[in-house]
Amino acid sequence: MSGVRTRRAALAIATAAAVGLLATGCSPAASNGSGGSSSSKVTINWYVQPLNSTSIWPDLVAAFNKSHPNIEVTLTVGPTNVDTVRGTLSTQLGSGSATPDVYEGDITWPAQFAKAGLAVNLTKLFPKSFWDRFSPGAITLAQYKGSSYSVPSWTEAAFLYYRKDLLTKAGLPVPSTWEELVADAKKVQATGAVKDGYTWQGAGYEGLTCDFSELVADAGGGIVSSDYTKGTLDSAAGQKALAFLKETIASGVSPKATPTFQEPQSLNDFTAGNALFMRNWSYAWAITQDPKQSKVVGKVGMAPLPSFAGQPTPGASTNGGGGMFINPHSKYLKQDVTFLTWLTGTEAQGMFASVGKVLPANVQAQTPQAQKDVGPVGQVLAKLKIVGRPVGTPAYSQVSRALFQNVNAALSGNASVSGALSSADSQITTALSSSR
Amino acid sequence: MTSTSARASIVGPPALFPPRASRRARISRRRGYLLTAPALLVVALVTLAPIAFSVYLSLCAVTAGADGFDYSLVGLRNYAAALGSQALWSALTFTAVYTVVSVTVQVVLGLGVAIIIDRMTRGTGVVLALLLVPWAMITVVSGQLWSYIFNGVYGLADYLLVVLHVVPAPVTILSNPVGAFVALLVADSWKTIPFVSLILFGGLRTVDKELYAAARLDGAGGWTILGRITIPLIRQSLITAVVFRVLQAFGIFDLPFVLTNGGPGNATQSMAMLAYNALFQDLNIGYGAAISCITAAVVIVFAVVFLRAFKVEEPGG
Numbered sequence: 001m002s003g004v005r006t007r008r009a010a011l012a013i014a015t016a017a018a019v020g021l022l023a024t025g026c027s028p029a030a031s032n033g034s035g036g037s038s039s040s041k042v043t044i045n046w047y048v049q050p051l052n053s054t055s056i057w058p059d060l061v062a063a064f065n066k067s068h069p070n071i072e073v074t075l076t077v078g079p080t081n082v083d084t085v086r087g088t089l090s091t092q093l094g095s096g097s098a099t100p101d102v103y104e105g106d107i108t109w110p111a112q113f114a115k116a117g118l119a120v121n122l123t124k125l126f127p128k129s130f131w132d133r134f135s136p137g138a139i140t141l142a143q144y145k146g147s148s149y150s151v152p153s154w155t156e157a158a159f160l161y162y163r164k165d166l167l168t169k170a171g172l173p174v175p176s177t178w179e180e181l182v183a184d185a186k187k188v189q190a191t192g193a194v195k196d197g198y199t200w201q202g203a204g205y206e207g208l209t210c211d212f213s214e215l216v217a218d219a220g221g222g223i224v225s226s227d228y229t230k231g232t233l234d235s236a237a238g239q240k241a242l243a244f245l246k247e248t249i250a251s252g253v254s255p256k257a258t259p260t261f262q263e264p265q266s267l268n269d270f271t272a273g274n275a276l277f278m279r280n281w282s283y284a285w286a287i288t289q290d291p292k293q294s295k296v297v298g299k300v301g302m303a304p305l306p307s308f309a310g311q312p313t314p315g316a317s318t319n320g321g322g323g324m325f326i327n328p329h330s331k332y333l334k335q336d337v338t339f340l341t342w343l344t345g346t347e348a349q350g351m352f353a354s355v356g357k358v359l360p361a362n363v364q365a366q367t368p369q370a371q372k373d374v375g376p377v378g379q380v381l382a383k384l385k386i387v388g389r390p391v392g393t394p395a396y397s398q399v400s401r402a403l404f405q406n407v408n409a410a411l412s413g414n415a416s417v418s419g420a421l422s423s424a425d426s427q428i429t430t431a432l433s434s435s436r
Numbered sequence: 437m438t439s440t441s442a443r444a445s446i447v448g449p450p451a452l453f454p455p456r457a458s459r460r461a462r463i464s465r466r467r468g469y470l471l472t473a474p475a476l477l478v479v480a481l482v483t484l485a486p487i488a489f490s491v492y493l494s495l496c497a498v499t500a501g502a503d504g505f506d507y508s509l510v511g512l513r514n515y516a517a518a519l520g521s522q523a524l525w526s527a528l529t530f531t532a533v534y535t536v537v538s539v540t541v542q543v544v545l546g547l548g549v550a551i552i553i554d555r556m557t558r559g560t561g562v563v564l565a566l567l568l569v570p571w572a573m574i575t576v577v578s579g580q581l582w583s584y585i586f587n588g589v590y591g592l593a594d595y596l597l598v599v600l601h602v603v604p605a606p607v608t609i610l611s612n613p614v615g616a617f618v619a620l621l622v623a624d625s626w627k628t629i630p631f632v633s634l635i636l637f638g639g640l641r642t643v644d645k646e647l648y649a650a651a652r653l654d655g656a657g658g659w660t661i662l663g664r665i666t667i668p669l670i671r672q673s674l675i676t677a678v679v680f681r682v683l684q685a686f687g688i689f690d691l692p693f694v695l696t697n698g699g700p701g702n703a704t705q706s707m708a709m710l711a712y713n714a715l716f717q718d719l720n721i722g723y724g725a726a727i728s729c730i731t732a733a734v735v736i737v738f739a740v741v742f743l744r745a746f747k748v749e750e751p752g753g
Contacts, residue, residue, distance in 0.1 A: 204698065205697060257587070257611065411700075
């Protein structure tokens with residue numbers, strides 16, 4: 001009998017302890033709210049996308065962990081497709097997961113993630129002086145309704161990659177207009193030195209939105225009205241841009257399969273030595289110079305993208321790059337802030353240039369040495385004319401999809417130029433009106 | 437003799453419980469309910485509860501707040517928006533056409549494969565094991581392999597088409613709606629024909645082979661045997677295969693997601709992809725849930741109509 005009583009008492013104590021633990025939370029951080037105790041070591045998870053073939057992410061983690069004995073950062077590297085990453089993270093964060101604590105997101109996400117409650121408002125978490133390290137343009141892109149939701153970490157932009165050996169051999173300068181680029185491509189293709197003249201991204205995905213928005217800007221147009229109320233693609237500028245892209249495929253300057261090309265396909269075409277010109281991001285530089293992956297090492301040059309004849313040069317370049325967001329359910333906000341403060345400091349930002357071969361977002365770290373470290377990217381970046389995508393609306397994903405699906409349909413010959421643009425405008429206007 | 441054997445093979449087992457059950461049978465039935473209750477509860481929790489929640493979400497505008505999500509009922513607004521969207525009708529058309537074409541092709545070819553295996557006198561086990569390989573492969577992985585095959589620059593499909601003089605020069609298979617549709621059909625059939633074959637092979641094994649001999653003695657040809665004996669006798673297996681395949685084909689997502697990303701344009705965007713975009717790209721939860729519910733409703737209507745049309749026998753019926 002006493003044995004039964006003892007067991008019951010033990011059970012009651014165990015139950016009370018379990019209930020107590022559940023009520024107070026079992027994690028070390030729960031003991032002192034959002035900060036975690038200063039003496040206990042906490043682990044925060046950092047989710048990033050693959051950047052390039054360099055070891056930048058593990059190197060950054062190792063450097064931080066070495067200098068911060070009370071915080072351990074663990075790294076999770078997701079897939080390359082940014083849309084897949086958005087699906088993964090929105091599912092994970094939307095279901096209340098406390099990890100990842102800090103995640104890398106696209107430049108187009110702040111408005112959408114802020115509205116959906118998937119990112120912490122960072123304006124109150126960081127001191128005002130923290131934001132001085134970034135350019136005003138980078139800060140604006142990371143904001144929604146006046147508050148910051150993303151910490152810019154590295155800068156990315158679109159470039160024209162060219163085969164300097166073949167242009168030199170043909171006695172051609174680097175083209176500054178699209179018309180020159182097509183003419184040069186045809187000349188060099190005619191010699192048999194390359195199969196393709198110009199390779200770019202024409203598949204139905206976010207990359208096509210970038211490619212197309214550059215050409216529309218070159219032709220003097222835009223994707224949406226300045227007040228974000230309607231689509232403005234079905235214009236003279238939009239039609240010129242789409243007609244040009246279709247013609248590159250029809251004339252054989254670009255591969256017939258371009259409507260299925262994303263960055264990896266166009267990069268493969270270029271690094272295999274098949275193409276004279278390529279439009280791609282700065283991350284591609286390191287890959288074109290990696291002998292394991294490229295047959296054109298030492299033969300590549302970088303320049304700003306061309307513009308249309310009669311328009312100001314250089315042409316427009318879409319900006320990209322990575323920004324870091326904080327998970328609203330993270331248990332370690334204090335440590336997240338410590339990590340992001342370090343990540344955007346000059347030491348880590350210098351590593352982005354020296355190891356990652358991409359330009360840092362911290363303007364103080366954009367030194368001549370950093371520009372030298374990242375190769376031609378550093379020298380050319382200052383000459384670019386950056387054009388933004390319409391990311392100020394939470395409906396950006398719908399705006400972009402309306403653009404790339406309709407433009408892709410026209411590129412594949414399944415819709416007329418004006419029909420595709422008119423349809424895109426209609427869908428963009430509907431998306432914008434439903435998001436207000 | 438023939439008709440008796442045929443009937444015997446398609447009529448199910450006798451009813452377990454006659455209308456007037458004895459006390460012992462009633463107790464046994466009650467015990468049966470009691471024993472299955474935990475499993476039924478789990479099924480309800482993991483199946484019915486999410487479905488009910490999806491229906492609820494489809495009637496709500498879901499917004500994020502500081503303390504989590506807020507759900508405010510908006511009636512049928514999400515359904516009205518979805519049904520008024522051109523994208524939904526385009527996706528519904530593609531999904532329906534794809535379902536009809538792919539299931540027809542896969543059942544016809546699957547039946548052929550099943551009949552061949554049924555007639556094999558040796559090596560049946562090896563062939564069955566090999567048949568499982570495509571079915572066992574994860575669709576995302578096989579989809580990626582097929583994307584290499586259909587690649588417009590270095591793809592094997594283009595190479596073969598040119599070598600075999602089907603086309604004079606490489607064609608961009610995934611850049612035109614018909615090509616992309618066929619590519620999806622081929623990749624999907626490669627994976628699912630074995631599944632259909634295995635189900636139908638199971639049905640064929642229950643057919644008394646003496647029936648074929650008797651039919652031949654009566655002068656029946658191959659097609660007559662197929663139409664008058666084989667298909668009627670494996671009707672239940674055929675119905676099972678068709679229902680499974682229709683449910684899977686109507687919910688197709690992973691293959692177009694990897695192989696075509698819904699393109700060119702939105703020519704191969706399925707209903708599931710449309711719902712995925714709304715839910716996980718646009719973070720428009722109510723709207724995405726409405727698309728999911730519309731898709732489920734279409735499939736349920738099909739299943740009910742199909743099963744009634746083909747009068748599926750119930751055990752003891």
